[in-house]
Amino acid sequence: GLSLSSPLLTLERMDGLVAALGDVLPVVLDLSSAPDTSAEGALEAARTQPGTNVVRLDGCTGITVDAVSQLGHALPALSDLSLAGCTQLDSGALCGKLSTEFPNLKTLDVRDCTQLS
Numbered sequence: 362g363l364s365l366s367s368p369l370l371t372l373e374r375m376d377g378l379v380a381a382l383g384d385v386l387p388v389v390l391d392l393s394s395a396p397d398t399s400a401e402g403a404l405e406a407a408r409t410q411p412g413t414n415v416v417r418l419d420g421c422t423g424i425t426v427d428a429v430s431q432l433g434h435a436l437p438a439l440s441d442l443s444l445a446g447c448t449q450l451d452s453g454a455l456c457g458k459l460s461t462e463f464p465n466l467k468t469l470d471v472r473d474c475t476q477l478s
Contacts, residue, residue: 387441388412393419400428407435414438414465420446426454433462443470452477 390406390413392398398406398421407413413436418424424447433439442463444450455477459466471477 389415391417396420415441441468445472
């Protein structure tokens with residue numbers, strides 16, 4: 362039974378739980394609340410979180426195809442990329458980069474990217 366003298370969740374168990382969750386939860390870099398983020402700013406943020414597998418750059422109009430390509434190199438585990446409203450992206454160049462530089466990409470959001478056709 363449960364006794365009040367022995368806590369159900371000890372600190373050691375809590376540390377183990379946190380470590381286990383860290384292995385399965387996504388590591389998210391969300392810059393969508395900072396639409397003035399430059400390509401350089403996004404890359405710098407990515408480099409500080411090398412295990413990132415989810416990136417959201419919604420509305421960051423300064424993001425170019427070259428910046429997206431560099432993100433692919435900086436974050437090889439990237440599986441979820443949101444570029445909604447990134448108006449400088451062109452479809453031909455973007456498609457070429459995605460197929461070669463994002464081997465783990467499973468989800469791509471390009472809503473409201475006006476240069477894409």
